Amino acid sequence: MNTAVSILLRIVCGLFLFAIRAAAQSDFDRGIAAYSSGRFQESVGHFERALTNGRPSVGVLYNLGNARFRNGEVGRAIAAWRLAERAEPGRGEIRGNLELARRQVAGGAGPEWTQWVRRLPPRRWAVPAAVAAWSWAILLFVGLDRDDRAGHFRRWMNRLGAATILLLLGYSVSLAGTRSAPDAVVVGQGVAARFGPVDESSVAFPLPDGAEVRVDEVRGPWIRIVDSFGHVGWLPGSQVIQIPP
Amino acid sequence: MRHRDARCTGLRALWTCILAWGLQTVLAGATARLELDREFMEDGEVIPMRIVVEDAVPSAIPSIPNSQILVFTESLGQEQRQQILNGVSSFQVVIRYRGSLRGTGELRIPSISVPTSAGVLRTEPVSAQVLATEPRNDPVTLHLYTARDTCYLGETLACEIQIQSTLNLREATPHKMSFDGFVVGRTGPGISSQVIRDGVLVGVSASRQAVIPTKEGDLVLGPVSMEVVAEVGRRRARSLIDDFFGGGAELKRFALEAPGRRLKVLPLPTAGRPADFGGAVGRFQIEATVSRTNLNRGDAVTIRFLVRGNGSFDGLPSPRLVKAPGLQTYPGTNLFEPADPLGLTGTKVFEEAVVVDSTEVTALEFQPFSFFDPQVGRYSTARLKPIPIQVVEPEAGGEATAAAADPSKSAAPEAVRTPPQGAGGLQPLMPAAGPAISVDSAPLDSEYFGLVLLAPFVGLGLFVGFRGLRRRRNRRQAPTRRHLAEMTLRDQQAALRRAAAAGDSKAFFDALSALLRQQVSLSLGLASGASLTAVDVVDPLREQGVSEESIENLRRLFAASDAARFAPMALPDELATWLEMTERVVGELQSLTRESP
Structure with a gap:
């Protein structure tokens, strides 16, 4: 009995989620159609519903930014594109549109270095830096009582140390830049x-x-x-x- | 090898950039210029020249190169000036020269390098006209010069009026000049200097004037007339008061007149005249900027035209937009910023308001700007590239939604513009939504993740620290020889007491023998006490301040322990006596040992 109820609940939940996703996809497609026919305000509404009904995605945020920009909402467009840029910092379309919008805003996005910080946010540095830091620390631990000053072990430990310091430096600069960049x-x-x-x-x-x-x-x-x-x-x-x- | 070469080239380029940047930064405030007092000179004169260096100190005096006309130059030294103008302090070093002129024509001094504390500065080239010597009968003469005898209608010309005198001038009335057929432009400041002509010092006062011919044909600029009072001689002073008020000089009034200069004013040629020519005469460059490019229908934007160059700026027409449906233009203000006192060069700024009343307007296009260049005698046309704009319908309620000003949008003729991609430069939509993302703050972006990065090093540091601490403590706790000896002594004393209590005389005397030798060797700082006898230790112990009673007791104890090796039997009472004596002696020795360093 319990098993049957559990299966039934799972089916209902699955159907519910499917319906939500289908609705979101439908809103996404309607937003594209409205945008293509020049109804930008309507397009903004569809993309916003797609965002509310489904989970945020780069495509929805990016298209919402385009629709808002064409609707004259430059600030909200920049916000949407920046959220999309957070997920995919190197994507050319997002960067191009942000540059276009920023050119139209006096006192735009701040200094050039903030753009670089956005392209290489701390999370891009974090995992390599953590792996390098832990590996180096383990090697240092292993090599504490090891008399291998000219050997391969010491050489690799030095190289890993240099890489770790560079990665930690990059992480720190990126983190400091993120904290002082426009948010x-x-x-x-x-x-x-x-x-x-x-x-x-x-x-x-x-x-x-x-x-x-x-x-x-x-x-x-x-x-x-x-x-x-x-x-x-x-x-x-x-x-x-x-x-x- | 190739990689190394490429790397070297790259590094060299980087260093060059850094040096250039540094040099530019250092030299940003320092300037050097070469100055001549006049634009018109005469053959045979020895003229003054100077190089003015601002905000830097020359490290060497540069030389002015000779030419066909400037045949000899020499430096007269340098002087420094410090001045504060409008609260801004500036520092000048003036290097003075004089040079001899031979021949007639254009005197052209090229750019000169001036080594200074701030690097090498370069002067701009300067030029002047050297004319044939005019015969002079009077000590004071008036002259009118123009650069050319032929000019074009509407062209701005500079003329120079010079008073040349071998006498000391006292007064001068303002000059009167006929400008029939000319429009008078700006007047430059008067400059006084001294030249040497035929070995005689001649004072020269020069002033410049801009004139623009307004009709074609043969025109006469001038004549110029004025009156001056000069000292013609010194008479004997009748009193000190005469001298004080200058009464010792003989004055004479001179009525001066310079004949008019005949100028041939040519009409602007009709051949090759562009249809859009609006009367601009000179050599110009134009640029246009627009305040915004993202507009709502009905919005107004301001277009600024910058016209730079040299020529006649007074009647300069404004560049124009191409008229198009949906564009309404409203002329605005204009402003001229001259770059020289006569206004022959400078920048004129025209502003024009434009209302964009159609969403179909995608760019602001400009009419060609044509001007007549008198230096080459033909027409030229400057063209501006269109500035793309984006016009959208306003929101309901008419609320303005236009983006803010974008001063960077300009249409300089030389600038290369990237054409907009797609509609208004906006990238096309993405066809698929793509995978879901999180818009919340990522843990990896949090500064707390830094703890994960630092944790291994903190752990390693703690481990190394604790290990070092433990080693230090162990080292501190490691027993020293003295400590071992004391421990042995304590053990032997305990064994002695146990043996005494048990009445075991053999064990007692064995322990006594070991205890005595151990204690004495410790007190005397000896490595071992196994072979010590009473005779060996008495004197050293006495020197250490051990009492005679203890020494005597010690001798008895040594004797007893030695005797016990052969007959160790003793009664318990005797053992108690020996124990008491031993403890007294050992106690005293130990107290002495503790007191010693």
């Missing part, structure tokens, strides 16, 4: 950073739709941001989309 995108028109985290505060400087900023501090619904020129100001959190590192 949020301004969305919407007429966004202005304020001197303090209250509505009554004076406007410090305007921010264009799509400007990429770094979130410095979060205080309730307000966030303190630093733009690419180093200006510091406060924004309501709803006016930016934060991109996880």
Whole structure:
């Protein structure tokens, strides 16, 4: 009896998941069709539903970015592309579109080095660095009492040590770069950073739709941001989309 | 081998880049220029020249090369100047020269390398006109010069007015000049200098003026007239007050006049005149920038045209957009930034507002900009490449959604533009959604993952540290010879007591013999005490401050232990007495041993 109930539950769950995926795929296809016929706003709706119904994927995020860009939502387009870029940093279409959008945003994506950090994020360094670090540490442990100064063991240990140091350096630089690179995108028109985290505060400087900023501090619904020129100001959190590192 | 060559070449190129960058950085603020006082000179003059170096110190005085006209130059030394202008401090070193002119024609001094503390600086080439010597009967004369006798209609010309005097000038009225047929342009600052002509020092005051002929044919620029007061001689002073107020000089008023210069003004040729020619005369380069390229229908953008070069900027027409349906243009402001005092070279900026009222406009195209180049006597046309734009319908409610300004979008004629790919340069959609991804923060991107990387080294460090600590502790706890000896002593004392308690006289005296020798050897710092006798130890122990009573007791104990080897039997009471004596002696020896270092 219990076995039969279990099998039945599994079938129901499987069907449910299949239905959800089918709906998401259907929304994805409808989004492409609407985009192709120039109905960008409708296309944005379909891609957003595909994102909500199914799990995020590079294709959905990328296409959503395109649809938003053609719909005039530069900031939201950049946010979608950056999320897609997180998953596949080296993909040419994503990079090309991001460059296109950033060229249209004054004070765009910040310095060039931040682009390199995005292409080689810490997770790209982490596994090789961890393997190298543990291997080197094991070799060091094994070689503690080994008198093999000129031998092969010592030579390989030195090479592995050099590689480990380089990988750890790369990981550290990438991690530090990620922490200081812009991690949020301004969305919407007429966004202005304020001197303090209250509505009554004076406007410090305007921010264009799509400007990429770094979130410095979060205080309730307000966030303190630093733009690419180093200006510091406060924004309501709803006016930016934060991109996880 | 080839790899090594390639690597060497690469490294050399890298070093060259680094050096060039460093040199450029160092030299960024330092400049050097060669200056002449006048643009028009006469044959036979000895003229002053100078090289002005700013924000650097010359390490050597460069030489000015001779030419057919400049036959002899010599350096007169250098002087330093420090000045603060508008709060900005600058440092100048002026190297003075003089040179002799022989012959007539264009004096052209090429670029000169000036070695300085900031590297080698180069001056720009300079040129001047050397004219034939005019006969002079008066000590004060007025001259009017122009660079050419022939020019084109609308061309800007520079003329120079010079007062040359062998006398000391006291006063000068402003000159009067006829400009019939010309438009007067900018006036340059007056410059005074001294030249040597036929061995006589001549003071020269020069001022420059830009003029533009407005009609063709033979025109006369000038004449120029003015009055000056000069000192013609010194009379004997009648008093000190006369001298103080300059009364000792004899003054004379001179009415000066320079004849007008005849200029042949040519009309602009009709042959080869482009249809779009708007009257620009000069040699120009143009560039256009647009404030935004991603627009909503109905948005306005600002186009800036930059016209650089030399020529007549006053009546310069603005470059234009090609008229197209959906484009409305509104002329804006213009601004001229001259690069020289007369405004012969510089940059003129035109701004134009454009409203884009159609989504079908995909690019801003520009009309050709034609100008007449008087230096070569023919027309030229500069063309700007179209700037692609993207125009979309505004959102419902008319809210502006255009992206922000993009000053980098420009249409310089020399610039090579990448054509947009697909619609507006946007890459096409992806046909498949692809595998699912996580948009949350990845653990590998977290700084806590650094702990995983550091953990093996921390573990290794802890292991090595603990091992070293343990070794140190073991080493510290390892018994020394003295410590061993003390331990043996304690054991022997215990055995002695046990034997005394048990009444075992053989064991007692064996232990006594061993204990005494061990203790004495320890007290005297000897390696072994096995062969010691009472005679051997008495004197050294006495020297160490052992009491006579203890020495006596020690002698008795040695004797007893030696005797016991042959007759070890003793009563328990005797053993207790020997034990008490032994402990007293050993106690004293041990206290002395503890006190010794």
